[in-house]
Amino acid sequence: IYSLENPAQPIERYRATGVTTTWREVFSYGDYIYGATDASSDGLIIIDMRKAPDTIRHTFWSTTVTANNQTDSINTCHTLFVDEKGILSLNGCSPWQGVLFFDLNQDPENPVFLGAETKRYCHDNFVRNDTMYSSDIYQGLLSLWDVSNPQKPVEMATITTPFQFTHNSWPSDDSRYVFTTDERENAYVAAYDISDYSDIRLVDQWRPKDTEGTGVIPHNTRYLNGYLVTSYY
Numbered sequence: 194i195y196s197l198e199n200p201a202q203p204i205e206r207y208r209a210t211g212v213t214t215t216w217r218e219v220f221s222y223g224d225y226i227y228g229a230t231d232a233s234s235d236g237l238i239i240i241d242m243r244k245a246p247d248t249i250r251h252t253f254w255s256t257t258v259t260a261n262n263q264t265d266s267i268n269t270c271h272t273l274f275v276d277e278k279g280i281l282s283l284n285g286c287s288p289w290q291g292v293l294f295f296d297l298n299q300d301p302e303n304p305v306f307l308g309a310e311t312k313r314y315c316h317d318n319f320v321r322n323d324t325m326y327s328s329d330i331y332q333g334l335l336s337l338w339d340v341s342n343p344q345k346p347v348e349m350a351t352i353t354t355p356f357q358f359t360h361n362s363w364p365s366d367d368s369r370y371v372f373t374t375d376e377r378e379n380a381y382v383a384a385y386d387i388s389d390y391s392d393i394r395l396v397d398q399w400r401p402k403d404t405e406g407t408g409v410i411p412h413n414t415r416y417l418n419g420y421l422v423t424s425y426y
Contacts, residue, residue, distance in 0.1 A: 194226075196246055207249040211235045222275040225301045229283060234268035237283070239302055252302065260289050260309035267293075276320040280307070280343065290314040292327065294343035308343035312336075317361040317413075324349075326362045326371060333357025335373055337390065350390040355398055356380040363416045370396070372421055374411040382414050382423055401425075 195203040211217070214232030221227075226240040236255035255267045270293075271285030281295040281304055291311035295304035316330035323341040333354055339347040356375030364371045369388045374380070381398035401409070404425075414423040 206246045209251040218272045220273050220275050229270040229273045231269040231271040236267050258306050261311040263288050272317045274318050282318050284315040284318055310346040328359040328361050330359050335359050335362050355383050361413045365416050372414050374414050378408040380411055382411050
């Protein structure tokens with residue numbers, strides 16, 4: 194964890210040691226940072242930032258969950274997300290594969306299990322206003338869900354993305370558009386008009402022309418103040 198009080202000279206304030214892995218995603222909510230990995234059984238890492246920068250601490254957390262007639266402990270999860278209501282999504286967890294929902298409001302260091310969506314493997318998701326955008330990578334789908342009741346999520350629509358390997362998605366602030374990536378060589382960042390779920394339209398797709406045909410892969414895109422911030426490899 195780095196302090197950016199002087200952006201030109203970041204200061205390392207804390208290092209939370211876990212398994213060695215190239216896969217770990219973190220997400221901050223309130224005074225805590227949450228992290229997951231699917232490389233080994235670290236479970237969920239929870240970093241307490243309430244007394245930062247003087248004191249920072251972390252714990253590894255797990256619990257037993259029953260979903261889709263499977264009972265097991267939280268061990269490995271690929272990605273995670275926390276929405277504006279403090280609902281944590283753990284995605285691609287073994288053995289459930291879909292999304293596990295937890296409430297962070299009662300105790301940020303001991304999430305409470307609320308329910309699950311396990312129809313397909315969820316590689317990544319975004320949740321806002323009780324709508325979940327689930328990137329179902331192996332089916333090449335972006336699926337849209339009503340998650341107002343985490344015990345009974347309702348699928349509202351699906352989108353087949355251009356290269357059919359849906360890695361992530363991010364909606365515009367007004368939720369009229371959603372932007373997707375496919376984790377394939379030479380794939381596009383795609384834009385969809387989702388103002389009408391019964392008539393979802395592909396409105397544009399883009400890739401950098403100077404690297405066409407060179408195997409560049411779009412990885413994650415984020416919508417920020419009218420821009421798309423996209424990482425490639």
